[in-house]
Amino acid sequence: MKSTGDGGRPDPAEVTRAAGREAGVAPDFLGGYVHSLLDVTRTGRRLRAAELAGHGQSGARAAEDGIALRGLVDLYLSATWRLWRELPVPSSSVPALRAAGLAVLRAADDAVAAAAEGFERAHLSIARRQEAERLEFFDDLLSGSGGLPDLVARGERLGLTLAGRHQVVLVAEPGEAEPAGPAGLEVDRIVARAAAPAPSLTATRGRRLVAVTGVVDGWEARRVADALAGTLGSGPGTAGRRRVAVGRAYTGPNGVRRSYDEASGALDVAVRLSLADPVVDAADLLVYQVLLRDRAAIGDLVSSLLTPLKQARGGAGPLLATLDAYYSSGGVAASAARQLHLSVRAVTYRLSRVALLTGKDPSDPADALALHVAVIGARLLGWPATPLG
Numbered sequence: 001m002k003s004t005g006d007g008g009r010p011d012p013a014e015v016t017r018a019a020g021r022e023a024g025v026a027p028d029f030l031g032g033y034v035h036s037l038l039d040v041t042r043t044g045r046r047l048r049a050a051e052l053a054g055h056g057q058s059g060a061r062a063a064e065d066g067i068a069l070r071g072l073v074d075l076y077l078s079a080t081w082r083l084w085r086e087l088p089v090p091s092s093s094v095p096a097l098r099a100a101g102l103a104v105l106r107a108a109d110d111a112v113a114a115a116a117e118g119f120e121r122a123h124l125s126i127a128r129r130q131e132a133e134r135l136e137f138f139d140d141l142l143s144g145s146g147g148l149p150d151l152v153a154r155g156e157r158l159g160l161t162l163a164g165r166h167q168v169v170l171v172a173e174p175g176e177a178e179p180a181g182p183a184g185l186e187v188d189r190i191v192a193r194a195a196a197p198a199p200s201l202t203a204t205r206g207r208r209l210v211a212v213t214g215v216v217d218g219w220e221a222r223r224v225a226d227a228l229a230g231t232l233g234s235g236p237g238t239a240g241r242r243r244v245a246v247g248r249a250y251t252g253p254n255g256v257r258r259s260y261d262e263a264s265g266a267l268d269v270a271v272r273l274s275l276a277d278p279v280v281d282a283a284d285l286l287v288y289q290v291l292l293r294d295r296a297a298i299g300d301l302v303s304s305l306l307t308p309l310k311q312a313r314g315g316a317g318p319l320l321a322t323l324d325a326y327y328s329s330g331g332v333a334a335s336a337a338r339q340l341h342l343s344v345r346a347v348t349y350r351l352s353r354v355a356l357l358t359g360k361d362p363s364d365p366a367d368a369l370a371l372h373v374a375v376i377g378a379r380l381l382g383w384p385a386t387p388l389g
Helices: 012-023 033-043 049-064 069-084 094-143 148-157 185-195 220-231 252-273 282-293 295-311 317-328 333-340 344-358 365-381
Strands: 165-172 200-205 208-214 243-246 279-281
Touching: 012 033, 012 069, 033 069, 033 094, 049 069, 049 094, 069 094, 094 148, 094 200, 094 252, 148 252, 165 220, 165 252, 185 200, 185 208, 185 220, 208 220, 208 252, 220 243, 220 279, 243 252, 252 279, 252 282, 252 365, 279 282, 282 295, 282 365, 295 317, 295 344, 295 365, 317 333, 317 344, 317 365, 333 344
Parallel strands: 243 279
Antiparallel strands: 165 208, 165 243, 200 208
């Protein structure tokens, strides 16, 4: 800092330009900050409301232009120390130096605080606009209500080139009683990291988290699904765990919608069948979705083949569970017994009851196919808890 005896006043324009070069930010974001500091040093005043409002507007403009808050703060502080070493003071006395220093520091603090407040306010507004745009885009894309050229253009603005191949990953609670999990920047980072180098986009739609990933190596969606399952607390045997479903890869906006429908169907099947794996792939569940497409036919099969089981003591439930365990264990009664925590004798007794009531032998290959499909159909339709048709 120079005393008035050193002669000359600092050049505000040069100080402003030098600060901009050092911070890597356009110097016009400082507005009249350097001129204000000169006046503050002379008078000891606080920055006026109009000056603070101007710095708030500079902060908002910086946010709109994509400038980092750190760069904006660096710009103000660079201008402050550069001007400080050139500021004239009435004398070299300690009290005068202290007063000048306090005035400059106070003005710098007020200006930076005003600029940061304007930046944060604008940044929040931008984030809200982007989130609203993203949600509207997802609704139009997944409902099929948007025109293809418009969807492609909007997708590119959000980072998705819809002309390429994409897959959809869905996350939902069993029964979807609660939202799928934390949305926002945390999930965006998880998905982006797992999908890299492919692009990705996420949104919460209804009670489901939707993640769309591009396809580069073909494993992006599975990596995203595993990452979300792990982060959001999924795991076999976990009560109320979140389920994650992966649709197959398709091209174009219609392909994204098709992958979403497949993932949604896979979630439905996983819940109905109480599948142990928290991550399910639609490609692995196609046979079940085929059954669900003709509910009338599968309902007729369940009704005609399994209704007699309701005559058993305890109802159809225990016998259905026994058949399910028997077929899932490859038709080995001992394995089914371990799965059900029963004796082998109890399992074989139940199987004989099924044969007696239905007229179909669970161990006979010809009868086993019809019984197995009927059991799967019963689980998909929620029978016997849910009446048929």
